[in-house]
Amino acid sequence: MSPPTADWIQLHDRFYRKQEIYTMLWKQVDLSKYMLAAAPFGGPLALVRDDRKVLLLQKQQPIKPSIYLYTSSGKLMETIQWEKGHIVGMGWTETEQLLCVLEDGTVRMYNILGEYTQFSLGKDAKDNRVIDVQFWGTGLVALTGSFQLIAITNFDEPRPLFLADPGINEPPHSWTVIPPKFTLSRHVEVLIAHNSTILVVDATEARDERLQQGPFSKMSISPDGKYLALFTADGKLWVVSTDFQKNLSEFATRSQVPPQQLVWCGTDSVVLYWDKIVLMVGPYGDWIKYTYDDAIFLIPEIDGVRVISMDKCEFLQKVPDATENIFKIGSTAPAAMLYDALDHFEKKSPKADENIRSIRLELADAVEACIEAAGHEISHQYQRSLLKAASFGKSFLDIHNADSFVEMCKVLRVLNAVRYYEIGIPMTYTQICEYLKMRTDRILIHWACSKIKKSNDDEDTICRMVVEKLANKPGLSYSEIAMTAHKAGQSKLATMLLDYEPRAGDQVPLLMSMQEDELALVKAIESGDTDLVYHVILHLKRKLQLGEFFRIINNKPLACNLLESYCKQQDPELLKDFYYQDDRTVDRANLTLMESFRQKDSTERINTIKGALRIYQEDKEHTFEVKAIEDSIKLLQTQVQLEKDYSQPFSGLSISSTVYKLITINQSNRATKVRGDFKMPDKRFWWIKLRALVEIRDWDGVATLAKSKKSPIGYEPFVEECVKAMQFREAAKYILKCDAHLRAGLFLKIEAYQEAGEQAFLQKDLDTLREIRDKCPNAVIQGQIDGYITQLASSR
Amino acid sequence: MSTSTAAAVAAASSPAQPTGAHLGHTSLNIDSLRDLARKELVNVLDSDHGVEKIYHLQPGPLETDCKNLIYICRPQVNYMKYIAEHIHTHTKDSRAGSYTYSLFFVPRRTALCEKVLEDEGVFGEITKGEYHLDLIPLEDDVLSLEWDSTFKELYLEQDTTSIYYAAKALMRLQGIYGLFPRILGKGDYSKALCDMMLRMRREMAVDDLDASQTMQLSQNIDSLIIIDRSVDMVTPLCTQLTYEGLIDEIFHIKNSFVEVDASLASAASAPPGGGSGSGTQSSATAPTGKKKKVPLNGGDKLFDELRDLNFAVVGGLLNKVAKRINADYEERHNAKTVPQIRQFIVKMGGLAAEHQSLRLHTALAEEIMNYTMTDDFNRILEVQQNVVAGIATNKEPEYIEEMINKQAPLVQVLRLLCLYSLVNSGLKPKQFEFFKREILETYGFEHIQTLENLRRLGMLTKQTTTKNTYGLVRRSLSLIVDEVNEHAPNDISYVYSGYAPLSVRLVQCVVQRGKDSKQPGGPGGKGSGIAGGNGWKGFEDVLRMLPGRTFDETQRVDDGQPRPSKRMNGQPRVSLVFFLGGCTFTEISATRFLASQEGGQRDFVICTTQILNGNTLVDSLVQKVPDLHASA
Incomplete structure (x- = not known):
């Protein structure tokens, strides 16, 4: 076993290591002849012959190119026959879908099984061709032949978005994108090396950073989006912050030729690649050089760089702190002492005890450090010996929570399994951390879907296989699996599988595509999700004949209610049909009636109302409504006449308001006539007349009304309306006509204290008398009232 | 780099209400809900800077210098039409240049709106997104969906969209605070809401198995009580007599803001309570000076x-x-x-x-x-109180007739007339015809539709039975309390000076068990736990008289038994009261009063679809017609 530090190289104050992970399974792949894109986190590689590079045509190679999907260990997973045009760029999304951008602006998105969907970058891209493209995990930016930038920021709903015109008329020396999550504006920004400067372009503007150091032939953004590495024309590597405010480092490579690749290794060093030479430059200008025999390809990861060459896959990274502490030569860190102690222990040396004693206080930390370091090791031996050291240290502790130990063992099992060369995913501990909590369900579903697609067994067998495998996972969603079967043309299988779906709502989309319309609606209603019901209703509406549509809806109350409220807002005509076929007389009539209120022309309006009337007349129980609607027609006709006679607007007013208005324009006789026409009750007419007369301050009119006959509403309203109009003298005229017990209170309201007192005295109302006395400002009257009070009090 | 952005907002009240931190109304910390809403808004707006201008979404063209427009609105058809109109005018105006449009639906995008956008031919122009704001914390103890049209939509149009949103919102609350151990309620729509929640919980396993498995029973919320507005239509028709209630009756409080005369408001030029942001924004855009x-x-x-x-x-x-x-x-x-x-x-x-x-x-x-102080107010109030108290004289209908004759505002008339009809199980046939005719002849024939609306809702009907259900309910639940001490109230009836809102009485039935279990009202009714309590027991008879189903569901976690709601270190238990179809400020006050009677043992958090009062309720049912003389 070679010492763990064998492949370490010091770069200033830190160590880097380059470990071989795989010997490639592929044979004789000359990377220099291919265009290559690799998914991050140890993901797969996509290779396609680079048609700009000359390739000797060999016998066994087909003329039409193919896209090959390989694992990191060089195992071929899938071959995609390529029959479309020239691929400008390839990249991977964060959901591991391969993107191929074509010259004509078409973007194809392949999953790992080679199935694809596609969309276009728009007409502009098609007309001017796409000349280059840059990707990030959730989007891409394409550069067109007219030097315009088109961005896609969401692959689920791809919508080409034009960025601001960078204003250049030649291809940039180099360019890159800052993903939205790293920018201040949270929109994607594009950096373009133009002349000696850099242009920063977003959706609204292109800003010139006014740099002198260019032209920059290569650039690269650090994995955390904070720094930008640039390669200048005079061969300098220059690192600045992405806002160009901070100058971080400069390093002269003394190469006039720009590197083929410039990538970040973690966030603190930069790796450059020229033909067969790799140069890693640290932040303090230190460097390491590696040489290769053939072409290689660098894949930046969040914590290092994957190096793919013809015969191996290596990982170049900064030695993690935990590892460095333990293995660095001469380290006296507690964890190193612990690791050393285990060694002594195994050799039966008493130094083991000495070591442990010396770190007694930090032993718990040392155990944790060994556990962590185990996570960072690729070699199984070191994983084991580090865990052993942790376990050894643990036994000296009185209390120790073994959770992290157990957890790490689990993680390492997963890591070792995915790293196994047949699987070929060389993930690191740092990379995998956040993915470990993933649900197994997704994986099982994924498995079942692939099974269905690839299997040649009959439908019953597949169904049994799937169900057996998933049986111990109650609550797992079968609808996606069933959908896959349906798409694969296995409808029977789809139906069988769908029966296992526990969620009503999830069955709906598949039932819809299986043409099981009514069942889909039933399931949607069952789910309680009204929007899902809408979804089905609207789908059925588009698809079916009206009669058939109503037949399915009619016996389902929720569907009917929802259709009704949708129609009220969006489709009144459909609503009429719906009411008609369902015999809903009242609704149909009211709907027609309400329509009339939106019509300006009165003839038209009357016609519509008559329509409503006819509907109501269909039924005998609606005599009240029939009468009311007849009245409303009569009212409209009357109003038309009134508008002619008095050139004033009347339509829209109610009967009461019409009468009221007539009185306020001094047309009392006409008001009386209208009142008669509609048989308005006496009480209402008197109220209306009284209020209207008060409004126009026609006090004589009020008096005449009061005298005309015995008021059906009494005389209190006369007093109160006058009081409200602040006409106390007028009000006084009617108080004596009111009920005796009310008079005192009414006089008090118009501040007639003397009269109020007299009336209260007559009624023997002591409480009111006292109230009057308190409010009265006049001492003489007060005296008088005091008199009444004594008189009444003594008579008790 | 400045990419000028403008946001047009409609009907989405700001979640960042300038309330203080935790006000101590309840032991439930609403802040987590508030933070969630605020964070997502920031995401919607991409960042907390960049928006230069805010407009209210209204009909007519939108004139702005900003080229990036963000619309935030409810998924309602009329809003889609306004937006389409904006885009059409921009497209026609060749000078305008290119705009980008983003539309965020609150709380979600709908197929219906997308269809309308499609019909209007602007679907492709707009980037669409969602802002999942559902329950808006108006106060620490009041959460509202603020769907103003719910009452009409639910009971007249029988469009159950709001139940779906309510269920979603309650599921989200359960996600934050834990499962409600018990769900009780009255009314058919309440039952529908409860069923939908139970079904969503089952389906939740599909969305997020882990979350559904780890979901615990709530530590502090021990019950959800759902009251369907159709169970108690009487209460909102009564004039609210609390301070906040009267402000609402007279000035109308909208999204916890009230619009008053500038002279009145100048008394408080800098609104207290740290009114930053939303407060000043809204006042700046007031339509009139x-x-x-x-x-x-x-x-x-x-x-x-x-x-x-x-x-x-x-x-x-x-x-x-x-x-x-x-x-x-x-x-x-x-x-x-x-x-x-x-x-x-x-x-x-x-x-x-x-x-x-x-x-x-x-x-x-x-x-x-x-x-x-006005005579009109006092006479209306008197009539109203006599009506609810069941004091039957001729004076009440006579006064309503007088109001019509005086052409008092229709809403006022209908409010009183409906109250009269509801309490008396309808109007006598002759009376019914008479009032209908009076209304049509005084206010216009378009109100054939208004009357039809009220009839359908059972608010204005012809008497078919002499059985007075309301009278029985009034007696069994002691809705009328004669001795009211407004200064030191001992019963919820103080909010209407002698009438106890039925809706809150029902809540009281569940949470309070007096010594005499038949009498939830009155002093001394002390609470016992709900989770293990008797629910509606003892009130079956009166509940049977009220419309709609009565239910009492227990939610369990997978390990079997419902856990006795253990109180966390002496914190009060919380009941969530959901008023489906809206509630009034007085009902909120009355519910708070219940809490005060519990001596710190129980708190209430009130949820509602919207806040309403008699005027807004009746007005939503009144048929509007275009004024053809608008120019005259």
Whole structure:
């Protein structure tokens, strides 16, 4: 076993290591002849012959190119026959879908099984061709032949978005994108090396950073989006912050030729690649050089760089702190002492005890450090010996929570399994951390879907296989699996599988595509999700004949209610049909009636109302409504006449308001006539007349009304309306006509204290008398009232 | 780099209400819910900077210099149309250049809205997203979905969308606070909500197996009580007589803001309670110069003290506070030494805020007083109280007739008439025809639809039976309490000066077991645990008289037995009361009063689909017609 530090190289104050992970399974792949894109986190590689590079045509190679999907260990997973045009760029999304951008602006998105969907970058891209493209995990930016930038920021709903015109008329020396999550504006920004400067372009503007150091032939953004590495024309590597405010480092490579690749290794060093030479430059200008025999390809990861060459896959990274502490030569860190102690222990040396004693206080930390370091090791031996050291240290502790130990063992099992060369995913501990909590369900579903697609067994067998495998996972969603079967043309299988779906709502989309319309609606209603019901209703509406549509809806109350409220807002005509076929007389009539209120022309309006009337007349129980609607027609006709006679607007007013208005324009006789026409009750007419007369301050009119006959509403309203109009003298005229017990209170309201007192005295109302006395400002009257009070009090 | 962005917002109240931290109404920490909502809003807006202008989403073209527009709104058809109109005008105007549109639905995107956007031909122009804001903490003990249209939607249109949202929101609460061990309720829609929650829990295993397995019974919430508004339509029709209730009746409180005359509000130019952000924003966008929006919430200490009181005692209390503040100011004369003066200065900051708040509430109380002194108000109140108390005379219908004859606002008339109808199981046939005719002839024939709406809801009907169900319920649950001490109330009936809201009485049935189990009301009813308690037992008869189903479900965790709700170190147990279809401020006050009777043993957190009152409720049912003379 070679010492763990064998492949370490010091770069200033830190160590880097380059470990071989795989010997490639592929044979004789000359990377220099291919265009290559690799998914991050140890993901797969996509290779396609680079048609700009000359390739000797060999016998066994087909003329039409193919896209090959390989694992990191060089195992071929899938071959995609390529029959479309020239691929400008390839990249991977964060959901591991391969993107191929074509010259004509078409973007194809392949999953790992080679199935694809596609969309276009728009007409502009098609007309001017796409000349280059840059990707990030959730989007891409394409550069067109007219030097315009088109961005896609969401692959689920791809919508080409034009960025601001960078204003250049030649291809940039180099360019890159800052993903939205790293920018201040949270929109994607594009950096373009133009002349000696850099242009920063977003959706609204292109800003010139006014740099002198260019032209920059290569650039690269650090994995955390904070720094930008640039390669200048005079061969300098220059690192600045992405806002160009901070100058971080400069390093002269003394190469006039720009590197083929410039990538970040973690966030603190930069790796450059020229033909067969790799140069890693640290932040303090230190460097390491590696040489290769053939072409290689660098894949930046969040914590290092994957190096793919013809015969191996290596990982170049900064030695993690935990590892460095333990293995660095001469380290006296507690964890190193612990690791050393285990060694002594195994050799039966008493130094083991000495070591442990010396770190007694930090032993718990040392155990944790060994556990962590185990996570960072690729070699199984070191994983084991580090865990052993942790376990050894643990036994000296009185209390120790073994959770992290157990957890790490689990993680390492997963890591070792995915790293196994047949699987070929060389993930690191740092990379995998956040993915470990993933649900197994997704994986099982994924498995079942692939099974269905690839299997040649009959439908019953597949169904049994799937169900057996998933049986111990109650609550797992079968609808996606069933959908896959349906798409694969296995409808029977789809139906069988769908029966296992526990969620009503999830069955709906598949039932819809299986043409099981009514069942889909039933399931949607069952789910309680009204929007899902809408979804089905609207789908059925588009698809079916009206009669058939109503037949399915009619016996389902929720569907009917929802259709009704949708129609009220969006489709009144459909609503009429719906009411008609369902015999809903009242609704149909009211709907027609309400329509009339939106019509300006009165003839038209009357016609519509008559329509409503006819509907109501269909039924005998609606005599009240029939009468009311007849009245409303009569009212409209009357109003038309009134508008002619008095050139004033009347339509829209109610009967009461019409009468009221007539009185306020001094047309009392006409008001009386209208009142008669509609048989308005006496009480209402008197109220209306009284209020209207008060409004126009026609006090004589009020008096005449009061005298005309015995008021059906009494005389209190006369007093109160006058009081409200602040006409106390007028009000006084009617108080004596009111009920005796009310008079005192009414006089008090118009501040007639003397009269109020007299009336209260007559009624023997002591409480009111006292109230009057308190409010009265006049001492003489007060005296008088005091008199009444004594008189009444003594008579008790 | 500035990419000018504007946000147009509709009907999504700000989750960042300027309330103080934990106000101590309940032992439940609502902050976690509030933080969640706030964090997601930041995500929606991409970051906490960048939005330059905020507009209210309304019909008509949107004129703005900003090129990136973010819409945040409810998934409602009318909003989709407004947005489509904006886009159409932008597209037509060639000078305008290109805009980008993002639309965030609160709480989720719907197929319905997408269809409308499609129909309008703007679907492809908009990037769509979701902002999962459901229950908005109006206070630490009041969570509302703030779906204003729920009542009409649920009971008239029978569109159960709000039940679905309510169930989702309650599931989310369970996700935060643990499973509610017991779910009780009354009413058919309540039952539907409960069933949906139980089903969602089963289905949750599909979404997130781990979460569903690790979900524990809640430590502090021991029950959810769901009250369906259709069980008690009477209460919202009554005039609310608490301070907050009256403010709502007169000025209408919307999303815990009230719009008042600027002159009134100027008394409190800097709203107390640290009204930053949303507070100032809303007032800046008030439509007229004369009105001003003022926040009303527990951050204002004085308001917190007054809100639940019967208005009759508010004047006296304001007076007392005024005197105390004055005395505090006078203390400055005693401050002689420099440290004393410094101490006073420190204190003065708080005094000034208190003073501001005192000025605002004195002004509001005065306005309310002016209103409650009017004859009309008092006569309506008298009629109303006689009606609910079942004192049958001719005076009540006569007064309603008089109101119509005086052309009083239709909503006022209907509110009283419906109350009359509900309490008497309908109007006598002749009376019914008479009032219908009076209303149509006075307010217009379009109200054929209004009357039909009210009939369907059972709020205004023809009497078919002489059996007076309401009378029986009133007696069994002692809804009318004659002796009300507004100053030191001993029963929830103080909120309506003598009428106990039925809805809250039902809650009381569950949580309180008096010595006489038939009488939940009255003093001395002391609580016992709900989780192991008797639920509705003892009230079956009266519950049978009320519409809808009664239920009592127990939720268990997978390991079998329902756990006895162990109280965490003496913390009070919490009951969640969900008013499906909306509740009034008085019902909130009454529920708080229940808590105060429990002597720290039990707290209540009130959830509702929206806050309503008699006016908003009735108004939503009144048929509106376009005014053809708008230009005349």
